[in-house]
Amino acid sequence: MSLNNIIEIEGLHKSYPNHKALDDINLSIEEGKVFGLLGPNGAGKTTLIRIINQILQPDEGIVKFNGEILSRKHSQSIGYLPEERGLYKKMKVGEQALYLAQLKGMSKKEAKEKLNYWFEKLGASNWWNKKIEDLSKGMAQKIQFITTVLHNPKVLILDEPLSGLDPVNSLLIKNEILALKKNKTSIILSTHDMNSVEEICDEVAIINNSKKILQGSISEIKESYNENLWTVKYKGTQMSFTNAVWGGWEMINNESINEYTNQAEIKLLNDFTINNFIKGLIDHVEILEINKKIPSINDVFIKATSDE
Secondary structure: OOOOEEEEEEEEEEEEOOEEEEEEEEEEEEOOOEEEEEOOOOOOHHHHHHHHOOOOOOOEEEEEEOOEEOOHHHHHHEEEEOOOOOOOOOOEHHHHHHHHHHHOOOOHHHHHHHHHHHHHHOOOHHHOOOEHHHOOHHHHHHHHHHHHHOOOOOEEEEEOOOOOOOHHHHHHHHHHHHHHHHOOOEEEEEOOOHHHHHHHOOEEEEEEOOEEEEEEEHHHHHHHOOOOEEEEEEEOOHHHHHHHOOOOEEEEEEEEOOOOEEEEEEEEOOOOOHHHHHHHHOOOOEEEEEEEEOOOHHHHHHHHHHHO
């Protein structure tokens, strides 16, 4: 076990009567990082999260928490925001938040102080006596986020935490996630929002059909799916562009932007460099702009799961 890993998962298997949910999953989650747990619906993410939360037990394999075999004593060190929200609709917001805080071992006095701090921070101070059923989906989401982070867990598991939030409140919660990371909280983020993954995750793993198919830093994974694609914006005829350089590349697309300007997407082959291409091109068209096309995490997700 690396000294920097808060969670280590080794050889995890879990089956249901007619379905294998997890098949030999091995994962390491570094302390104080935001870890994206990605995968299509039904891939096995929820089962894995429930095992870390000790809601389910694996058929085989082990989970270690901070170097120790995961046990009940670690429950207080984990905060869990499930995708299926768990607030009691008829209870008042403040009453319910106090109750959930005390379930995590906080005294009523400590819980109230921290709740006042968080309610004010997230603009919820006047919601204390409202019933959950009177809140919008986004407002209820804020309350559940507060009750999840209130006891300062070492590990925070967030399952679609931005669901139901407008762009302003989505940014607010993302900033709070990054602030928690800065304070050394380790965060597991399960989401289909790939833009958020790019913005806040340090590392990701993709699970598909019960197996882990990919794990690494955002930059490493994007580079591993880099296909050496480039876009070139230029003035000149498409024929001049196409015939300027022979060999070492292939045309993906070449289209007109307006009467004078075109944009081509090309793929460089083998050891042929963009400098080689520009040297051959420069006498035939006027180059306006060249950009390397880096795959997004969304591109990687689609390609990785489609390949599987």
